[in-house]
Every structure is written in structure tokens, then in C-alpha cells.
Amino acid sequence: MRRFIILFAGMLILSLLLGACGPQATPEPTQPPATNTAILSTAVSPTVEPTATEKPVTGPLTVLCGPQEDWCQAAVAAFQKATGIETSYVRLASGEAVARLQAEAGAPTFDVWWGGPSDGQVDAYTKGLIEPYVPPNAAQIPDVLKDPNGAWTGIYAGALGFCSNKGVLDELGVAVPTSWEDLLNPKLKGNIAVADSRTSGTAYTFLYTQVLLHGENGAFAYMKQVDNNIFQYTKSGSAPGTMAAAGEVAVAIIFSHDCVKFREETGANLVVSFPIEGTGFEIGAEALIKNAPNPEAAKVWMDWALTPEAQAIAATVKSYQVPSNPNTPVPAQAINLSQVNLVNYDSIAAGKAKSALLDRYAAEVREGAAAPEK
Amino acid sequence: MSEFVALRLREYRRLTQDGVLAVGVLISLVFLGFFVVYPLVKILSISLSSEAVAVYQRLLAGRATGQVILNTVWMGLGVASVGTLLGFLFAFVQVKLDAPFKRFFHLIGILPIISPPFAVAMSVINLFGRSGLITHRLLGIRYDIYGLDGLILVLSISFFPVAYLTLLGMMRALDPSMEEAATSLGAGKWRVFRTVMLPMLVPGLASSFLLLFVEALADLANPLLIGGNYTVLASRIYMAIIGEYNLHAGAVLSVILLLPSLTIFFFQHYWVSRRSYVSVTGKPTGYGHPIRSPWVKWPLFALCALISGLILLIYGNIFVGAVVKVWGINYGLTLEHFHFVLFGYGSKAMTDTTLLSAIATPVAGLMGILIAFLVVRRKFMGRSLVDFTSVLGLAVPGTVVGIGFILAFNQPMWGGLVPKLTGTGLIIILAYVVRSIPASVRTGVAAMQQVDEAMDEASTSLGASSATTFRRITMPLVRPAFLTGLIYSFARSMTSLSAIIFLVTPRWRIMTAQILNEAETGRFGNAAAYCVVLIAIVLSSIGLMYAVVGSATGAERLIET
Numbered sequence: 037m038r039r040f041i042i043l044f045a046g047m048l049i050l051s052l053l054l055g056a057c058g059p060q061a062t063p064e065p066t067q068p069p070a071t072n073t074a075i076l077s078t079a080v081s082p083t084v085e086p087t088a089t090e091k092p093v094t095g096p097l098t099v100l101c102g103p104q105e106d107w108c109q110a111a112v113a114a115f116q117k118a119t120g121i122e123t124s125y126v127r128l129a130s131g132e133a134v135a136r137l138q139a140e141a142g143a144p145t146f147d148v149w150w151g152g153p154s155d156g157q158v159d160a161y162t163k164g165l166i167e168p169y170v171p172p173n174a175a176q177i178p179d180v181l182k183d184p185n186g187a188w189t190g191i192y193a194g195a196l197g198f199c200s201n202k203g204v205l206d207e208l209g210v211a212v213p214t215s216w217e218d219l220l221n222p223k224l225k226g227n228i229a230v231a232d233s234r235t236s237g238t239a240y241t242f243l244y245t246q247v248l249l250h251g252e253n254g255a256f257a258y259m260k261q262v263d264n265n266i267f268q269y270t271k272s273g274s275a276p277g278t279m280a281a282a283g284e285v286a287v288a289i290i291f292s293h294d295c296v297k298f299r300e301e302t303g304a305n306l307v308v309s310f311p312i313e314g315t316g317f318e319i320g321a322e323a324l325i326k327n328a329p330n331p332e333a334a335k336v337w338m339d340w341a342l343t344p345e346a347q348a349i350a351a352t353v354k355s356y357q358v359p360s361n362p363n364t365p366v367p368a369q370a371i372n373l374s375q376v377n378l379v380n381y382d383s384i385a386a387g388k389a390k391s392a393l394l395d396r397y398a399a400e401v402r403e404g405a406a407a408p409e410k
Numbered sequence: 411m412s413e414f415v416a417l418r419l420r421e422y423r424r425l426t427q428d429g430v431l432a433v434g435v436l437i438s439l440v441f442l443g444f445f446v447v448y449p450l451v452k453i454l455s456i457s458l459s460s461e462a463v464a465v466y467q468r469l470l471a472g473r474a475t476g477q478v479i480l481n482t483v484w485m486g487l488g489v490a491s492v493g494t495l496l497g498f499l500f501a502f503v504q505v506k507l508d509a510p511f512k513r514f515f516h517l518i519g520i521l522p523i524i525s526p527p528f529a530v531a532m533s534v535i536n537l538f539g540r541s542g543l544i545t546h547r548l549l550g551i552r553y554d555i556y557g558l559d560g561l562i563l564v565l566s567i568s569f570f571p572v573a574y575l576t577l578l579g580m581m582r583a584l585d586p587s588m589e590e591a592a593t594s595l596g597a598g599k600w601r602v603f604r605t606v607m608l609p610m611l612v613p614g615l616a617s618s619f620l621l622l623f624v625e626a627l628a629d630l631a632n633p634l635l636i637g638g639n640y641t642v643l644a645s646r647i648y649m650a651i652i653g654e655y656n657l658h659a660g661a662v663l664s665v666i667l668l669l670p671s672l673t674i675f676f677f678q679h680y681w682v683s684r685r686s687y688v689s690v691t692g693k694p695t696g697y698g699h700p701i702r703s704p705w706v707k708w709p710l711f712a713l714c715a716l717i718s719g720l721i722l723l724i725y726g727n728i729f730v731g732a733v734v735k736v737w738g739i740n741y742g743l744t745l746e747h748f749h750f751v752l753f754g755y756g757s758k759a760m761t762d763t764t765l766l767s768a769i770a771t772p773v774a775g776l777m778g779i780l781i782a783f784l785v786v787r788r789k790f791m792g793r794s795l796v797d798f799t800s801v802l803g804l805a806v807p808g809t810v811v812g813i814g815f816i817l818a819f820n821q822p823m824w825g826g827l828v829p830k831l832t833g834t835g836l837i838i839i840l841a842y843v844v845r846s847i848p849a850s851v852r853t854g855v856a857a858m859q860q861v862d863e864a865m866d867e868a869s870t871s872l873g874a875s876s877a878t879t880f881r882r883i884t885m886p887l888v889r890p891a892f893l894t895g896l897i898y899s900f901a902r903s904m905t906s907l908s909a910i911i912f913l914v915t916p917r918w919r920i921m922t923a924q925i926l927n928e929a930e931t932g933r934f935g936n937a938a939a940y941c942v943v944l945i946a947i948v949l950s951s952i953g954l955m956y957a958v959v960g961s962a963t964g965a966e967r968l969i970e971t
Contacts, residue, residue, distance in 0.1 A: 098916050104931065105927065105928075105931055105933065109755050124916040124917060125916060126915075126916045127927065131653060131654075132652060132653055132655075135653065135654045135655035135656070136655050138655065139655035139657070145833065145915070145916070204541070207552070226554070232649075232653065234653055234654065235649075235652075235653040266639075267556070267638065267639070268556070268638050268639055269639070270930070271649075271652065271653065271930060272930055272931060274931065274932075275930055275931055275932055277932070278931065278932020278933075279932070281736075281739065281932065282539075282541060282738055282739070282932070282934075283540065283541030283546075283738075284535070284539055284540045284541060285540075298932070301736070302736040302739050302740065303736065303739060303740050304736075304739050
């Protein structure tokens with residue numbers, strides 16, 4: 037009995053203690069130590085206007101992160117080290133991000149949206165969820181990789197492709213696909229994976245590429261035909277690549293750099309190929325969230341993310357996109373985009389068309405597979 | 411009439427006579443009202459609002475809506491049948507067979523209780539998937555595990571302990587003299603089984619079946635991972651909220667999921683479980699005569715061993731996944747996944763989840779026992795309502811609890827008196843408590859019903875206050891049940907996904923949500939390491955309880971039954 041009382045009292049006290057220190061860890065903005073300010077002013081490039089450096093920028097900063105988990109983690113860790121700004125992130129697929137920002141409009145959780153095809157940022161900008169901001173370092177970025185209105189700035193680029201598991205293809209007796217038509221092969225039934233275009237920016241790039249190739253009606257006719265062969269629509273754009281790596285499907289429609297990443301990480305027999313008719317590409321973009329709780333820290337992040345040092349982090353976690361800053365070394369494993377037949381993909385037009393195309397996509401291709409209401 | 415009112419008032423006055431107890435009871439009731447009932451009311455009102463009309467229209471227009479509901483029902487029926495059969499087999503072998511390894515079978519029978527979501531599904535895909543170790547590498551076939559068959563397999567393994575524990579308790583309580591009577595009247599073993607034992611077990615079988623049906627409907631993790639394109643209501647709600655952040659669609663779909671769950675659960679709770687033929691006669695009971703015929707005994711034993719082997723293989727494979735470089739592809743040993751979870755990025759999830767669960771556990775345990783005390787020992791108007799509300803948390807699917815919390819607490823209430831709760835760690839603790847209270851209440855009620863009220867009365871008539879009686883008499887007597895409740899609460903909180911998936915924020919990382927993240931992005935090694943660490947935390951908490959409090963505690967009862 038006594039032991040029991042002691043145990044119970046112990047648990048209560050423990051829970052009270054934990055309860056007392058729990059909330060403290062959350063909301064209080066931590067004042068960075070004086071030394072951090074020094075690091076901050078050296079880390080941020082000298083082009084930053086003096087107003088930004090006069091009073092120290094403090095956390096917490098919340099990043100809406102589009103790329104792969106490990107890149108998000110590495111980038112956040114490096115940024116915290118460089119600036120002393122307390123930073124956390126949530127990884128959201130492109131469509132998820134817009135839905136979340138829309139739901140939270142007026143009081144967003146996030147300060148900055150970093151990564152993922154710029155179509156998503158354009159869509160969010162059209163819906164009034166983005167605050168235009170041009171970081172000083174954007175001057176170093178080529179014009180084709182940034183928005184003329186300053187709504188977003190590109191951080192990397194990459195092309196959509198096929199990511200095939202050669203072993204599974206051999207078993208099925210199918211050659212590595214080299215055209216969009218190849219995906220309609222009945223032997224591939226249930227052996228192709230792609231993400232849901234509503235949640236994933238990757239999969240929207242797939243849809244919009246078809247629109248460019250076949251016109252809108254032709255694109256939906258094609259999407260419905262491919263649908264017969266699709267094994268599963270995932271939430272996140274790169275997830276189909278892991279299915280191909282595991283041999284659960286033969287072909288994944290993903291960004292080619294993700295396929296290279298999975299091949300290096302798993303050692304699976306993955307082959308990257310591109311459709312001869314032409315393929316779409318993404319400009320991975322960053323943008324400032326409208327009404328961000330901490331816009332000053334967000335601006336520091338956005339400028340930092342354009343530096344060669346920040347962009348070089350990608351290759352250390354096997355993310356081999358082509359970096360947007362010409363001064364960032366291009367990793368040897370990166371796909372040479374000049375050798376790929378690219379369609380004339382205008383991400384601003386793609387982003388503006390996104391809402392309407394996705395409504396049609398939901399109704400005609402994915403009807404009922406997820407919640408229908410937009 | 412006035413007499414009636416006076417009587418009721420007297421009941422309430424008796425309740426409030428004792429300060430401490432009254433405060434405890436009041437807190438519990440306010441908690442139930444605020445965090446169980448209010449969110450549900452909010453969901454209902456939003457699903458009936460004018461904005462929801464458009465959602466209904468599109469749901470009705472979509473030809474796949476009916477298919478999703480049908481899919482959900484088939485899955486529920488399949489899991490309920492297979493899970494009940496499995497539970498029956500394990501309970502029968504445990505009670506009626508004189509065979510070796512029974513203790514091992516019992517441990518296998520309760521192992522899935524502590525398993526984190528995704529663990530079984532990930533392992534099954536790895537073993538029996540299209541490129542599965544067993545199906546593809548060993549047997550050379552490309553078996554398509556995704557869809558209904560995979561779901562039934564994975565969910566039956568995950569939930570059959572519910573059926574097993576229900577049927578085990580029931581079979582042990584059966585009066586062997588009935589069987590003896592039938593045997594001495596000349597009935598053969600098979601006939602006794604068919605005409606005596608089975609009819610007496612019908613309520614237990616029915617109640618297992620219904621509980622498993624409800625559990626299967628509520629599960630979110632497995633349909634996401636192994637469902638393929640087989641969409642069920644839970645995964646569709648997830649898409650509505652995560653993919654489109656459409657709270658109206660979420661509310662409408664929640665109501666569609668809620669109605670059958672509630673109906674079946676309360677049918678089970680109030681009807682089936684009351685039709686019990688279990689005879690507590692007070693006469694000495696034994697386990698009856700074990701089955702000795704080798705023609706019955708060994709096939710049953712072999713089947714049980716085979717299934718236990720399968721379950722062990724599936725769980726063992728998770729450990730393999732956690733220590734190899736790339737599960738299913740590269741079997742080189744590595745500790746990097748454990749490093750990631752224990753010391754790297756994942757360590758915050760580990761400490762956060764354990765912290766929040768550890769706070770929620772004693773709260774749920776104490777409230778559960780107070781509510782049980784109230785329901786069993788005190789008479790007052792609205793008692794059955796309290797009983798009803800306290801088990802609601804079990805009948806309501808976790809996804810629905812989560813959506814209800816978002817809808818109810820995503821803005822400050824009463825002019826800022828109650829702040830916005832979404833985005834805080836507190837709301838996750840509250841969700842854990844709501845999910846854990848029913849188990850605490852049920853174990854508490856069961857224990858208190860077995861304790862003679864005369865002891866309470868003796869204490870009171872000797873002058874002890876109601877609070878003293880509760881503390882000195884009731885509490886020690888129900889201690890084992892209380893501790894069992896604590897362990898269940900902790901395990902349930904640690905492994906809970908569906909209730910918190912919509913509530914997690916960047917500041918509080920929850921292991922189960924991280925497992926979903928890792929599994930969804932194909933980083934199965936990290937996901938497996940998370941699962942192993944989660945299992946280890948739950949097991950060591952049980953062990954700690956066992957070590958500190960010693961024998962005759964809930965910890966021991968959980969393991970030995």
C-alpha cells in the first residue's frame with residue numbers, strides 16, 4: 037500500500053513538473069545571445085539593407101518545407117547554426133501547402149514556403165496567400181528562375197521523368213519507357229505509381245505537361261487512360277520513387293533528381309528515362325507567406341537560401357537538383373537539363389490554371405478516391 | 411413530484427457533501443462535457459450547416475462514394491470475422507488444451523496491443539508484398555497484397571487481442587459443471603462443445619465481432635499504407651483534411667463514419683454484453699476437463715503455433731528493418747536508423763511523445779477511477795448518461811476525435827477565456843486523455859463491481875468521510891485495476907495516431923506521426939527504428955511498474971492474466 041502511494045504520488049508530482057515545464061518550451065521567443073548577433077551579421081550577405089541588421093532578428097521561424105525530409109532537416113540545422121534563429125519546419129506537399137495556407141489565411145503557422153514546384157507558389161500568390169519579397173541575393177539568380185513580380189524566387193530546377201525498376205520491368209517483359217505512350221502498355225497495369233495531382237506539385241507538373249502536349253481535353257483523355265495502369269496515387273510527389281526502389285511497382289513518374297537520390301540511397305536497380313515527346317520541369321521556389329508571424333526571420337532565411345553555401349547542402353543529402361545560383365557548384369550526379377527534351381513549361385501560366393484544372397482532375401480522373409469538395 | 415425532486419436533490423447533496431470528492435467528480439464531468447461531448451456536437455452542427463450541403467451534393471454525385479462505404483463495410487466484416495476466429499482459437503487453446511507453450515501463446519495473443527501503427531503493415535508488405543521476401547524471393551510469385559486481403563490480414567493481427575481477451579475471460583468463467591452434466595448424460599466432446607459451450611459463448615463472440623468491426627472502421631494507419639487504391643472512409647477523411655484542408659468535407663465524412671460506429675458500439679455495450687450466460691455461482695470453478703484426444707489437440711496446437719510463428723515473424727522483421735541499411739534491398743547492418751531516432755532528428759519526437767503521454771496517463775487514470783466510482787457506487791440522476799459519455803471516447807473513431815478538436819478549439823472561446831488550443835501540446839494531451847479514459851473507466855467499473863459495497867458502508871458507518879473511504883478502502887481494493895488502466899492508457903497514448911494526426915504541430919513532434927511521415931516518404935528503416943523504440947518505451951514502462959509495485963499489480967495481471 038505504501039509503495040503504491042509513493043508511486044502514485046511520484047507520478048503525480050512528475051506529471052505536474054512535466055506539465056509545468058512543458059508549455060515553457062513552446063511559445064516564448066528566445067532572445068539570442070549577443071554572440072549570435074555577430075554571427076548573423078557576418079553570415080547574411082553584405083547586400084542586406086542596414087535596417088535588417090540593425091536590430092537582431094530572432095526566432096522562432098517556421099518553415100513550410102517542400103523538398104525531401106533529409107534536405108529540410110539539414111537546411112534547418114545549417115540555418116540555425118549560421119544565424120542563431122530558432123527554426124522548425126513541417127514538410128508539406130505542394131497542394132497540401134496551399135490548402136493549409138488557405139485554411140489558416142490571416143493567421144498562418146508558417147513564415148516562409150521553401151521548395152516545391154513554383155506552380156504551387158503561383159497558385160498561392162493568385163489566392164492572395166503570398167507577400168511579394170525579393171531577397172537581395174536574388175540579384176544573383178537568372179531571370180528565368182524568378183518571378184517578375186517578386187512573388188517567388190527559384191532555388192533549384194529539375195525535370196520530370198520516369199523512374200523504372202529494371203528488375204521488375206524485365207520480369208514483366210517490358211522495355212524501359214521512353215515516351216508517354218509507353219505508359220499505356222497493358223502489361224504495366226497496376227505497375228505505375230504517381231502522386232495525386234491535388235496534393236503533389238510533382239504530379240501537377242505531370243498533368244500540366246500533358247495539357248501542353250495534348251491540349252486540355254486531350255490531356256484528360258490521356259490521364260484517364262493512364263489511370264487504368266496506376267497502382268496507387270500517393271500524397272507526396274517523390275513517394276512513388278520509393279515504391280519503384282522497393283520493387284512494388286515497375287515505373288514511377290517523379291522528378292528525375294529524386295530517382296537518382298533513391299538509386300544512390302538504396303542501391304536498387306533504378307533507371308532514369310525521359311519521354312521523347314518532351315517533359316515538364318519544375319523551378320523549386322521560395323516565397324514569403326502573407327501575414328507571416330515572423331517576416332523578418334523569414335526574409336533572412338530567403339536570402340540565406342540563395343547563397344551558394346546554403347544551396348550546396350542539397351548535394352550532401354543526395355538531392356541533386358540543379359541549383360539556381362550560378363555560383364553554386366552543380367553536383368556531378370545532377371541531370372543535365374540541356375540534354376533533355378523539355379516542353380515550354382511556363383510555371384506562371386501553370387500556377388494560374390491550377391485550381392480549375394484540379395477541379396476537373398478530381399471530377400474526371402480521381403472521382404471519389406478522395407474528398408471531392410474543393 | 412415534489413417528493414421526487416427532494417429525493418434527487420438529496421442524492422446530489424450527498425454527492426457534494428464531501429469537498430474533495432465533489433471537486434474530483436465535478437472536474438471529471440466538466441472534462442467529459444467539454445472535451446468529449448462538445449467536439450461531437452460541433453461536428454454534427456457543421457455537418458448540418460448550409461455550407462455542408464454542397465459537400466453532400468458532390469458526395470452523392472460521385473459514383474465512387476458508395477464504393478468507399480461498401481469498401482469500408484467489407485473490410486469491417488472481414489476483420490471482425492477473421493479476428494474473432496483468431497481470438498477464439500487462442501482462447502480455446504489457452505483454456506481447453508493441455509499442451510505445451512501456452513504461456514508463449516498468451517504473450518503472442520497480447521503482443522499486438524503494444525504495437526505502434528504501421529509496424530505490422532510495413533512488415534507484411536516487406537514479407538508478402540509484390541517484391542516480398544517470402545512471396546517473391548522465396549516462392550517466386552508477385553503477390554498483390556495491397557487492398558482488401560492485405561488490410562484484413564494486417565488489421566486482424568493488430569486487433570485480435572480484443573477478441574482473445576474477451577473470450578479468454580469468458581471461457582475461464584464458464585461453469586464446468588454444465589459440461590460435466592452434459593458429458594455424464596452421454597454427450598460426446600464435440601456435442602458438448604457444439605450444444606453447451608458454444609451457445610454460452612455467443613455473447614462473447616458477438617461482442618468481439620462488433621468491437622473488432624468498430625476498431626477496423628476507425629483504423630487510419632493501415633489503409634494508408636497497405637490499402638493501395640482500396641479507399642475506405644478513414645483514409646478518405648485523411649485526404650479531405652490533409653490534402654484539401656476541407657473541414658466541411660471532414661465533418662460530413664466523420665458523421666458518415668460515426669453513425670455505424672456508435673450504433674454498433676452501443677448495441678454491443680448495452681445489449682450483447684448484458685446477455686451474458688456466464689454463471690458466477692460462487693461454487694468452486696475449475697477449467698473443466700482439458701481436451702486429451704490427440705486428433706483434436708495437435709491440429710489445434712499446430713494451427714496456433716503456425717499463427718504465432720507468423721506473428722513472431724512479422725514483429726521480428728520490424729527489428730530487422732530497423733538495423734539493416736535498406737529494408738528489402740540492402741541487408742548490410744547499420745545503426746544509423748537508431749542513431750536518427752535516439753540521438754538525431756527523431757529524438758525530439760521520442761521525448762515529446764513520452765512526455766505528453768506521461769502527463770496524460772495519470773490524469774486519465776484518476777479521472778477514470780473517479781468516474782467508475784461514481785457510476786458503480788453512487789446513485790443520482792444522469793448516472794447512465796455519465797456512463798454513456800465515458801465510453802464514448804472508445805466508440806468514436808480517432809480521426810473523428812481529431813476533427814472535432816480542430817473544429818471546437820481552433821479559435822479562442824468565451825471572449826478569450828479559453829485560448830486557442832490547436833497548435834499547443836495541451837491539445838495533444840487532451841486527445842490522449844479522451845482516448846484513454848474509457849479503458850480506465852471500464853477496468854475500474856469491473857473491479858468495483860467485484861468489491862462488496864459492505865466494506866465501504868462499514869467504513870462510512872465508522873465515521874470516515876466519503877473521501878477517506880475512497881482513499882483508504884476503495885482505492886486499495888481496486889489498485890490492480892487502476893494500474894492496469896494506467897498501463898493501457900500509456901500504451902494507448904504512445905501508439906495513438908488517428909486522434910492526433912490532425913493536431914500535430916512543428917513544435918511538438920509525435921512519434922506515430924513521424925512514423926507516418928517516414929513510411930510515406932519511403933524511409934522504412936527510420937520508421938522501423940521508431941517502431942522498435944516505441945515498443946521498448948511501452949515495455950519498459952510496464953516493466954517499471956512491475957518492478958516498483960511488485961506482485962498482485964496490474965502489470966502482472968496484464969502479462970499473466
